[in-house]
Amino acid sequence: MELGLVGLGKMGGNMRERIRRAGHTVVGYDRNPDLADVHSLEELVGKLTGPRVVWVMVPAGEPTQATIDRLAELLEPGDVVVDGGNSRWTDDEKHAEELAAKGIGFVDCGVSGGVWGLENGYALMYGGDAENVAKVQPIFDALKPEGDFGSVHAGKVGAGHFAKMVHNGIEYAMMQAYAEGWELLEKVDSVENVREVFRSWQEGTVIRSWLLDLAVNALDEDQHLDGLRGYAQDSGEGRWTVEAAIDHAVPLPAITASLFARFASRQDDSPQMKMIAALRNQFGGHAVEKK
Numbered sequence: 001m002e003l004g005l006v007g008l009g010k011m012g013g014n015m016r017e018r019i020r021r022a023g024h025t026v027v028g029y030d031r032n033p034d035l036a037d038v039h040s041l042e043e044l045v046g047k048l049t050g051p052r053v054v055w056v057m058v059p060a061g062e063p064t065q066a067t068i069d070r071l072a073e074l075l076e077p078g079d080v081v082v083d084g085g086n087s088r089w090t091d092d093e094k095h096a097e098e099l100a101a102k103g104i105g106f107v108d109c110g111v112s113g114g115v116w117g118l119e120n121g122y123a124l125m126y127g128g129d130a131e132n133v134a135k136v137q138p139i140f141d142a143l144k145p146e147g148d149f150g151s152v153h154a155g156k157v158g159a160g161h162f163a164k165m166v167h168n169g170i171e172y173a174m175m176q177a178y179a180e181g182w183e184l185l186e187k188v189d190s191v192e193n194v195r196e197v198f199r200s201w202q203e204g205t206v207i208r209s210w211l212l213d214l215a216v217n218a219l220d221e222d223q224h225l226d227g228l229r230g231y232a233q234d235s236g237e238g239r240w241t242v243e244a245a246i247d248h249a250v251p252l253p254a255i256t257a258s259l260f261a262r263f264a265s266r267q268d269d270s271p272q273m274k275m276i277a278a279l280r281n282q283f284g285g286h287a288v289e290k291k
């Protein structure tokens, strides 16, 4: 089948390649002309035969909104837009309504697989009406990993991004657990080769995982991670997971702590710890460290 793909960065570029390898035609658009097959969304839409499927793979928020707004002007009834970015799930209903007003279908799709997806396949979690999902199905089949698992029609519009958001929340907490265990192992003199401990865990243990494999890759590149600063960004999914947990009164202590650990990583000199030090000094005369 034919697919229009908007956004050919780290994810979209490899997805285009994987879909082409499966025998489909992909017309790709990116703001960077070096990556793009066409120069505009108009040209992309013009090159597809109906019913068209256009997959949006651009950053969440304003870039996704602007792309959907333009596609709503360009596409025709019966066409389908897939939002495959890490959009906030609460945006999906809004996008579905905006497109439905023009007779255009909408499917939201969480995509996991990172830069390894070209070879390993992409895990897909999608939400939307069965009729719209069916129009995209050959592309889902091309992108998903081989085997029985790796893709799911999670439910209605929004369910795909909600599932991906929870996946990312779990990712935060798992990474935090490996990171904490690694730091503790590095602190203890009797453990002479932490990297080999991590490597040994890749087989037979209850904590083996792809993230563990990636941790071993990272330690192979830089055994003590000396070349990195202890600073971690976040791009929203962890925050939305915690917000959803609050909305539904679901306790998420591990995921919340892993999000807050990232915030703490961005502080050189913790303001709240200054207050803790000041208060201990006030009530107990405990020593403080002065600048």
Ligand SMILES: O=C(CO)[C@H](O)[C@H](O)COP(=O)(O)O
Residues within 6 Å of the ligand: 086, 111, 112, 113, 114, 168, 171, 233, 234, 235, 236, 237, 238
């Ligand atoms: O979806 C992903 C992995 O599954 C993306 O890599 C995402 O950017 C990870 O979230 P964050 O940037 O907040 O760490």
